Amino acid sequence: MAASASSLLAAAVSSSCAAISSRLPRGAPAAASVPSPSRQSCSSLRASLARRQQSRFVASVAPTMQPPAESRVSTVVDVDLGDRSYPIYIGAGLLDEPDLLQRHVHGKRVLVVTNTTVAPLYLEKVSWALTHNNPNVSVESVILPDGEKYKDMDTMMKVFDKAIESRLDRRCTFVALGGGVIGDMCGFAAAAFLRGVNFIQIPTTLMAQVDSSVGGKTGINHPLGKNLIGAFYQPQCVLIDTDTLNTLPDRELASGIAEVVKYGLIRDAPFFEWQEQNMSALLAREPSALVYAIKRSCENKAEVVAQDEKESGLRATLNLGHTFGHAIETGTGYGAWLHGEAVAAGTVMAADMSHRLGWIDESIKKRTVDILAQAKLPITPPETMTVEKFKSIMAVDKKVADGLLRLILLKGPLGSCVFTGEYDRKALDETLHAFCNN
Amino acid sequence: MAASASSLLAAAVSSSCAAISSRLPRGAPAAASVPSPSRQSCSSLRASLARRQQSRFVASVAPTMQPPAESRVSTVVDVDLGDRSYPIYIGAGLLDEPDLLQRHVHGKRVLVVTNTTVAPLYLEKVSWALTHNNPNVSVESVILPDGEKYKDMDTMMKVFDKAIESRLDRRCTFVALGGGVIGDMCGFAAAAFLRGVNFIQIPTTLMAQVDSSVGGKTGINHPLGKNLIGAFYQPQCVLIDTDTLNTLPDRELASGIAEVVKYGLIRDAPFFEWQEQNMSALLAREPSALVYAIKRSCENKAEVVAQDEKESGLRATLNLGHTFGHAIETGTGYGAWLHGEAVAAGTVMAADMSHRLGWIDESIKKRTVDILAQAKLPITPPETMTVEKFKSIMAVDKKVADGLLRLILLKGPLGSCVFTGEYDRKALDETLHAFCNN
Numbered sequence: 001m002a003a004s005a006s007s008l009l010a011a012a013v014s015s016s017c018a019a020i021s022s023r024l025p026r027g028a029p030a031a032a033s034v035p036s037p038s039r040q041s042c043s044s045l046r047a048s049l050a051r052r053q054q055s056r057f058v059a060s061v062a063p064t065m066q067p068p069a070e071s072r073v074s075t076v077v078d079v080d081l082g083d084r085s086y087p088i089y090i091g092a093g094l095l096d097e098p099d100l101l102q103r104h105v106h107g108k109r110v111l112v113v114t115n116t117t118v119a120p121l122y123l124e125k126v127s128w129a130l131t132h133n134n135p136n137v138s139v140e141s142v143i144l145p146d147g148e149k150y151k152d153m154d155t156m157m158k159v160f161d162k163a164i165e166s167r168l169d170r171r172c173t174f175v176a177l178g179g180g181v182i183g184d185m186c187g188f189a190a191a192a193f194l195r196g197v198n199f200i201q202i203p204t205t206l207m208a209q210v211d212s213s214v215g216g217k218t219g220i221n222h223p224l225g226k227n228l229i230g231a232f233y234q235p236q237c238v239l240i241d242t243d244t245l246n247t248l249p250d251r252e253l254a255s256g257i258a259e260v261v262k263y264g265l266i267r268d269a270p271f272f273e274w275q276e277q278n279m280s281a282l283l284a285r286e287p288s289a290l291v292y293a294i295k296r297s298c299e300n301k302a303e304v305v306a307q308d309e310k311e312s313g314l315r316a317t318l319n320l321g322h323t324f325g326h327a328i329e330t331g332t333g334y335g336a337w338l339h340g341e342a343v344a345a346g347t348v349m350a351a352d353m354s355h356r357l358g359w360i361d362e363s364i365k366k367r368t369v370d371i372l373a374q375a376k377l378p379i380t381p382p383e384t385m386t387v388e389k390f391k392s393i394m395a396v397d398k399k400v401a402d403g404l405l406r407l408i409l410l411k412g413p414l415g416s417c418v419f420t421g422e423y424d425r426k427a428l429d430e431t432l433h434a435f436c437n438n
Numbered sequence: 439m440a441a442s443a444s445s446l447l448a449a450a451v452s453s454s455c456a457a458i459s460s461r462l463p464r465g466a467p468a469a470a471s472v473p474s475p476s477r478q479s480c481s482s483l484r485a486s487l488a489r490r491q492q493s494r495f496v497a498s499v500a501p502t503m504q505p506p507a508e509s510r511v512s513t514v515v516d517v518d519l520g521d522r523s524y525p526i527y528i529g530a531g532l533l534d535e536p537d538l539l540q541r542h543v544h545g546k547r548v549l550v551v552t553n554t555t556v557a558p559l560y561l562e563k564v565s566w567a568l569t570h571n572n573p574n575v576s577v578e579s580v581i582l583p584d585g586e587k588y589k590d591m592d593t594m595m596k597v598f599d600k601a602i603e604s605r606l607d608r609r610c611t612f613v614a615l616g617g618g619v620i621g622d623m624c625g626f627a628a629a630a631f632l633r634g635v636n637f638i639q640i641p642t643t644l645m646a647q648v649d650s651s652v653g654g655k656t657g658i659n660h661p662l663g664k665n666l667i668g669a670f671y672q673p674q675c676v677l678i679d680t681d682t683l684n685t686l687p688d689r690e691l692a693s694g695i696a697e698v699v700k701y702g703l704i705r706d707a708p709f710f711e712w713q714e715q716n717m718s719a720l721l722a723r724e725p726s727a728l729v730y731a732i733k734r735s736c737e738n739k740a741e742v743v744a745q746d747e748k749e750s751g752l753r754a755t756l757n758l759g760h761t762f763g764h765a766i767e768t769g770t771g772y773g774a775w776l777h778g779e780a781v782a783a784g785t786v787m788a789a790d791m792s793h794r795l796g797w798i799d800e801s802i803k804k805r806t807v808d809i810l811a812q813a814k815l816p817i818t819p820p821e822t823m824t825v826e827k828f829k830s831i832m833a834v835d836k837k838v839a840d841g842l843l844r845l846i847l848l849k850g851p852l853g854s855c856v857f858t859g860e861y862d863r864k865a866l867d868e869t870l871h872a873f874c875n876n
Binding site: 107108109153157160161164165167169170171188191192193194195196217219222224225228229230231232310395396398400401402403 | 545546547591595598599602603605607608609626629630631632633634655657660662663666667668669670748833834836838839840841
C-alpha cells in the first residue's frame with residue numbers, strides 16, 4: 001500500500017491531469033422512431049426530445065474514431081433539469097455499444113456497484129463496454145448481497161471501503177448495475193463519496209427501468225422506515241438495455257408493472273387504457289410492448305421530475321400506494337415482499353380510500369384492482385399487517401409534515417390524483433379495517 | 439408507540455399544516471458598527487453587508503411582538519449563495535436573544551445535536567432560546583460522545599435513530615451545538631435525513647466559529663481518511679455567541695487560531711500583520727480581538743465560498759496545510775492531535791515546501807513558523823509520522839485528481855497562494871524528509 005502510494009506521488013508531475021475527452025454522439029439511430037405518445041405530452045419535453053434527436057443526426061462526425069456501427073438506441077428521453085439534465089437511453093442491446101456508455105464517464109477510474117445476482121450476468125459485459133477501445137479507463141467493482149434487506153448503512157459502507165481502498169478520487173465515476181436497491185445505494189454513495197462524484201445508472205429490472213433509476217432519488221432504509229436516509233442526486237445518464245429483462249424472474253417483472261400502472265392512474269389515462277389492452281403482451285415480454293411501456297413511464301417521470309425535482313408537491317404524486325406499500329415492506333421485514341408487490345396492494349388501498357371519500361367512481365377502483373390482478377400482483381396486504389402496524393409505520397413516512405400525514409389519493413376522472421393531508425380520517429380508518437384483520 | 443402513532447393520525451384533519459411564521463428581524467442592533475476591514479473586501483460582499491444592515495434598520499416593525507430588547511449583534515456577515523444565502527451573526531450574548539435563533543427555525547420540531555462536553559454548558563440555554571415565548575416549538579436532543587474519533591458513521595446513525603424515533607418530519611430543523619465535529623456530523627445528518635432538512639449552526643469552539651461552521655462542508659471520517667464521506671449542505675444561519683469561548687480550553691483556542699493564521703497567509707496580508715501584533719490579545723481572550731478575528735475570518739471564508747461553493751478551484755486554497763495535517767490526524771489516530779494542531783504543523787510543512795520551490799522568501803516561512811509558535815501550536819509533525827506514512831495517507835486525499843496530488847502552496851508576496859499539482863516532487867520529498875525521522 002505504502003509502495004503504491006509512493007509511486008502515485010512520484011507520478012505527480014509526469015501525469016497528465018486531462019480526463020478522457022467527452023465524445024460526441026456518433027451516427028443516427030437505426031430506428032429513431034418514437035411512437036406517438038398516447039396522450040398530450042408536455043411541449044417542452046417534446047421540444048427537448050426533438051432537439052436531442054436532431055443533435056444525434058447532426059453530430060455524426062468523430063474524426064478519431066471508427067465509423068459508427070448501426071445504433072440500436074430506439075428512444076432517448078431527456079430529463080430536463082438545467083445544468084443537471086441528462087438522457088435516458090432505451091433500447092435492446094445498448095450494452096453492446098461501448099461508445100454510448102463511455103461518453104458519459106468522467107475521469108479515468110470507474111467503480112461498478114452491483115450485486116451477487118447481476119454480477120455473473122452482466123458485470124463482464126459492462127466492464128467490456130467501459131474499456132473497449134478505451135485503455136485509459138480502469139474499472140473496479142464491488143459486489144453487494146442481493147435484496148432490499150441489505151439496503152442499509154452497513155452494506156453501503158462496503159462501497160466506500162472499496163472506493164477508498166482503490167484510491168478513487170473526485171474525478172471517478174460510479175456505475176449502478178442492478179435493480180432499484182443497487183441504484184439507490186450506489187447513487188447515495190456517489191452523492192456522499194468525497195462530497196459527490198459522477199454516476200451512471202444501468203438498471204436491469206423493470207422496476208428500476210420505469211421508475212427508480214430516473215429522477216435522482218437515492219437512499220437507504222432505516223430499521224424503522226424505508227428510504228429515510230439519502231440524497232437528491234442526479235446521474236450523468238440512465239442506460240436501459242431492455243435485453244437485460246430476458247433474465248428477470250416473472251415475479252420481478254410483475255413488480256415493475258406496478259409502477260407502470262401507477263403512471264396511468266395518476267396522470268396518463270390513455271397509457272392506462274393501453275396497459276389494459278396490452279397487459280398480456282407485457283407479461284409475455286413482447287419487446288415492443290416493453291419498450292413502449294418503459295418509454296412512456298420514463299416520459300411521465302421525466303415530466304414530473306423536471307417540474308418538481310425536490311418533491312415540494314407534484315413529485316409526491318409518484319408515490320401513489322407507496323405510503324401503504326412502504327408500511328407493508330417495513331412491517332413484514334424488508335425483502336419479504338418485493339417493492340412493486342407492496343405498492344400494488346397499497347395502490348388498491350389508496351383506490352379504496354379514494355372511493356370511500358367519494359372522490360372516484362366505483363369503476364376506477366374496479367379497473368385498478370383488475371389490472372393489478374391481471375399482472376398477478378397482490379391486491380391485499382399480508383395478514384400480518386394489522387391496523388395499528390400500518391398506523392405506527394405510516395407515522396414516520398417522509399410525507400408527514402408538522403405531524404400531518406399526507407397521502408396521494410385518486411380524485412376525479414381516470415388519470416387524476418391529489419396529494420393532500422385534508423381528508424376525513426374516518427375513510428383511512430375504514431380502509432385499514434377493511435384490509436386488515438384487526 | 440402504536441398509540442401515539444394512532445393519535446398522530448387521528449390529528450391529521452384537525453392539525454394545521456402552517457409552520458410557525460418566519461419572523462422579520464426587529465430592531466436595529468445597538469452596536470451595528472462593523473470595523474473597517476483592514477484589507478480591500480470583495481465589493482459584492484460589502485454591498486451585501488450594506489443591504490443586510492439596511493434591512494435590519496428598515497424591517498423594525500413586527501406588530502404582534504414586544505418592542506425589541508437592545509440587540510447585542512455586533513456583526514452580521516452574509517454568505518452570498520443565491521437562494522442558499524445565509525447570515526453569520528457574531529457577538530457576545532447572542533444566545534440570550536431567542537428571537538435571533540427562532541426566526542431561522544422551520545417547522546415545529548427541533549433536534550439539537552451536541553456532545554457530552556457542551557451539553558452541560560449550553561444545551562439548556564439553547565433549548566430556552568428555541569422555546570422562549572414560542573410554545574409551538576418542541577425540542578429534542580441527542581448527546582454524542584465528544585471527539586474527532588467519534589466522527590464516524592456509527593455515531594452519526596445515533597442522530598438518525600433519535601430523529602426517526604422522535605418522528606421528526608421534513609419540516610423539522612437540526613441544530614448543531616458544539617465544535618467542528620458536531621457541526622460536520624449534524625450538517626451531514628441534516629443533508630441526508632429524509633433527503634434534506636433545515637439546519638442551524640451554533641459553533642462553540644473558535645475552530646468552528648472561524649472556519650468549519652461556515653460554507654456548508656459537512657461529513658464524517660473513514661478509518662482510511664478524513665472527511666471522505668459527506669455533502670455540501672448550507673445552514674439556515676450560523677449563530678456565533680462569543681461568550682461560549684469563555685469555557686473553551688486553551689489548547690482548543692490555539693487550535694482555532696491555526697485557521698485564523700491560514701486566512702492571513704493565503705489571501706489577507708493585512709490580517710496576518712494584525713495577528714502578528716495582536717496574538718497576545720487573542721491568547722488572553724480579549725473580547726474585541728476575538729470578535730475581530732472571527733469576523734475577519736468569516737468574511738474571508740464567505741468571499742471564497744461565494745465564488746466557489748463546491749470547491750472546483752479557489753475554495754481548495756482554504757486547505758493550506760490541511761493535506762499534511764489530515765495525514766497527521768489520520769496517521770496518529772483521530773483525536774490524538776486537535777485539527778488545528780495538525781493544520782499548524784502542516785502549514786509549516788507547506789511553507790517549507792513553498793520555500794524549497796523558490797516560491798516564497800525565507801522571511802515568509804519564518805513569520806509563519808513564528809506566529810504559530812507564538813500561539814503555542816506545534817510546528818513539526820509527531821515523531822511517529824514517517825515519510826511513507828505521509829505519502830500513503832496523502833494519496834487518498836480528496837484533492838487527488840486522476841492520480842495527481844494537488845497541494846495548496848504559498849507563492850509570491852505574503853497573502854498569496856496557489857492550488858496546483860504542478861510542482862517538483864523533489865521539493866515534496868525533501869520537505870517530508872526534513873520533518874520526518876525516516
